[in-house]
Structures are given as C-alpha cells and as structure tokens.
Amino acid sequence: MKFHKYQALRNDYIVVEFDAAQTPSPALVRRICDRHYGLGSDGILMPGHAPNGDHALRIFNPDGSEAEKSGNGIRIFARYLWDMKRVSDQPFRLITKGGVVQCQVQDHGRQIMVDMGKVTFDSAEIPIAGPQREVIDEELDVAGEKIRFNGASIGNPHYVIHADATSRAMVERLGPLIERHEKFPNRTNVQFVKIASRRRIEIEIWERGAGYTFASGSSSCAAAAASVRRGFCDPDLVVAMPGGELSISVSTAFEVRMTGPAAKVAEGVLSPELIRAAA
Numbered sequence: 674m675k676f677h678k679y680q681a682l683r684n685d686y687i688v689v690e691f692d693a694a695q696t697p698s699p700a701l702v703r704r705i706c707d708r709h710y711g712l713g714s715d716g717i718l719m720p721g722h723a724p725n726g727d728h729a730l731r732i733f734n735p736d737g738s739e740a741e742k743s744g745n746g747i748r749i750f751a752r753y754l755w756d757m758k759r760v761s762d763q764p765f766r767l768i769t770k771g772g773v774v775q776c777q778v779q780d781h782g783r784q785i786m787v788d789m790g791k792v793t794f795d796s797a798e799i800p801i802a803g804p805q806r807e808v809i810d811e812e813l814d815v816a817g818e819k820i821r822f823n824g825a826s827i828g829n830p831h832y833v834i835h836a837d838a839t840s841r842a843m844v845e846r847l848g849p850l851i852e853r854h855e856k857f858p859n860r861t862n863v864q865f866v867k868i869a870s871r872r873r874i875e876i877e878i879w880e881r882g883a884g885y886t887f888a889s890g891s892s893s894c895a896a897a898a899a900s901v902r903r904g905f906c907d908p909d910l911v912v913a914m915p916g917g918e919l920s921i922s923v924s925t926a927f928e929v930r931m932t933g934p935a936a937k938v939a940e941g942v943l944s945p946e947l948i949r950a951a952a
Contacts, residue, residue, distance in 0.1 A: 674948070676705075677753055678712065678938040681745040682888035683916035685938065687714045688753045699737025704951035706735035711947060715883055716743065718750050721768065728754060729768040734882030742771030742828040744890015744919075744931055748785040751776040752935040771828020785935055789891070792827045792898035792927045799826040802856045809902065815850050823899040827929065830861040830881070831895035835903065839865040839877040841885060841915075848879025862889070864896040868905045875913045887916030894929040897921040 677688040687705060691697055697717065705711045714735065721729030730750050732740040740746075747767060754760045755778040764777045775788040793799070794807045801808055801824045808824030823833040832851055836843075844865055851863045863879040876896050880886040893912040900906040901923045908923045919933040 674943045675940065676712065676943055677756075677940045678714065679749040679752060679935055680938055681748050681890070681933065681935040682914060682919070684745040684886055684888045685714045686716050686718050686743075686746050686749045687712055688718045688720075688750065689943070691719050696731075697733065698951065701948065701951040702733045702737045703735065704947060705943070710950070712943075715880075715886060716740070716746060718746055718753070723768050727766045727768055727773075728759070731770065734880075736882045738882045739770065740829060740882065742769050742774075742789075742891050744787065744789060744892075744894060745888060745933075745935075746890075747774060747776065747787050747789075748890060748931075748933060748935040751778055751785045751787070752782055752937070754778075755782050756937060769828065779932075783934055783936075784932060786930065786932045787890070789827055789894050789929045789931050792825050792895060792923075792929055794823065794825055794899075794902065796824060799824045799830045799861075800858055801830075802858065813851070813854065813856065815847060815854065818847075820847070820851075823903065825895040825899050827891055827894050827898070829891055830857060830859055831892060831899075832857070832861045832863045833866060833896050833899040834864065835866050835868065835900070835905070837867070839867050839875065841877060844877045844879050845885055848885065852879060852881050862892055862895070864889075864892045866896045866900060868900065869913070871905075871907045872909065873911045873913060874900055874906060878914065888914040888919075890919065890931055890933065893919045893921055894931055898923050898927050898929055902927070 717733040719731040723729035
C-alpha cells in the first residue's frame with residue numbers, strides 16, 4: 674500500500690490510498706502515525722468517494738478518531754492531487770466531513786488557496802452545551818480557573834481564547850482540560866491568541882485528537898474570524914504560529930479564505946509487517 678508524506682508549516686500528514694469503501698481501524702491509524710513504531714505524522718489523509726467529478730477527503734487524527742476538517746490537511750491533499758495530476762491550477766471542489774471547500778493550487782504547487790467556508794459562532798452548530806446562543810466572550814471554569822473564550826465552528830469545533838501572552842506551557846496545561854470539558858460534546862480544538870496588530874495575530878494551538886501542534890489551518894481560520902468578530906482585527910490578516918504563517922481573509926459574512934504552503938516530504942510503501950502489527 675503506497676503512502677505519500679507531506680508537511681504544511683511543520684504539520685505533517687500521510688496520504689494513504691485505502692479503498693474508498695474501507696475505513697482504517699483506529700489501531701492502524703495510531704500505528705502509522707506513531708513516530709517510533711510507524712512513519713510518524715499528525716494524521717492520515719484518505720481519498721474518499723465523490724460524485725460528479727469532485728474530490729473527497731477523509732481525515733484521521735493520530736489517536737485514531739476521524740476529524741471533520743483540517744486546513745493544513747486540505748492544503749496538503751490539494752498539493753497531493755496536483756502532484757498526481759488529478760487537478761490542474763484551476764479551482765476545484767473538495768468534499769470533507771465538515772463541508773465542501775474550494776481549492777486552487779498556485780505557484781507551481783508551493784501555495785494553495787482554500788475557501789474554507791463560513792465560520793459560525795452559534796452554540797448549536799459548534800456544538801457547545803446550554804441554550805442556543807452566539808458564543809462570544811463567555812466564561813468557562815477550567816480546573817478552578819476562570820477563562821473567557823469565544824466558540825466557533827468552520828465545520829469542526831474551536832475554543833478561542835484571547836490572551837495578553839501565550840506559551841506552549843499554557844497550551845499543554847489547559848489544552849487537554851478544555852478539549853474534553855463537559856461543555857463540548859464532540860470535544861474541541863483550542864487556540865490561545867495574542868493580538869499583535871490589526872493585521873496580525875499570534876496563536877498557540879491544542880488540537881483535538883493530536884495535542885500540541887505547531888500549526889493548524891482550521892484553527893487559524895477560527896482564531897482570525899473570532900478576532901475580527903470581537904473587533905480586534907481587520908478582515909485581512911496574517912496568522913503566525915510556531916510552524917509559520919498563513920494569510921487569512923474574513924468576509925463580512927464570516928466566510929474565510931486561507932492561503933499557505935504545502936510541501937512533499939517522501940513517498941513509499943507501507944510494510945505488510947506494520948499493517949499486521951496493528952491488526
């Protein structure tokens with residue numbers, strides 16, 4: 674079984690062409706993603722079944738769970754399709770569990786622009802427990818600490834915290850507690866956001882099912898949209914992460930466009946021994 678490994682701002686994914694009707698077991702996903710027993714990655718990308726000439730993508734976290742959407746994963750998969758000559762430099766549609774996006778490969782594969790869809794702050798759509806409402810500047814008790822946050826979804830759930838300063842230590846301490854907090858029935862991604870200027874934010878990320886991560890496309894979109902919604906930022910801004918930067922544009926309807934890189938790392942064949950070990 675062939676694999677292709679890519680990275681986008683140090684967020685690495687492996688594309689594996691499982692049969693479209695097959696769902697890889699959580700144990701196999703965990704084994705492939707393991708950085709000692711497997712190839713090592715932040716997740717698995719799997720081509721899905723799509724009608725009408727579109728393309729489809731399924732995304733699996735390194736803990737074996739399936740994700741609705743990943744901005745970096747989408748850019749990587751778009752680059753993979755371009756490398757395999759399944760798409761050109763013209764816009765194309767990609768179907769994910771978190772909605773349909775439009776992609777365009779640019780600069781000879783080095784940059785990918787993605788219309789990621791609309792960010793919503795509606796509690797029922799994120800989802801966040803409690804009465805239906807717009808989740809803006811609410812308070813949550815996390816292990817006795819009061820944290821103010823904004824809820825958002827761009828096909829997957831996000832918890833956006835604006836802070837005067839961010840750090841990896843803060844993310845690793847609070848991230849896992851927030852991810853699995855009882856208010857989030859589907860768990861949540863978490864972003865700690867520092868406003869650097871009207872056109873730039875800096876974020877640290879705890880990713881649902883993956884943990885601390887150097888970069889995340891969907892997290893960048895959610896953090897940017899929440900920052901615009903709160904009036905902290907202009908609609909065209911740069912999101913800086915430990916892994917690098919993305920350009921994000923937020924429309925008046927909170928539809929988000931993301932532009933950033935993706936690069937190929939390696940390709941090869943999964944060993945039958947690795948697959949048997951996960952059985």
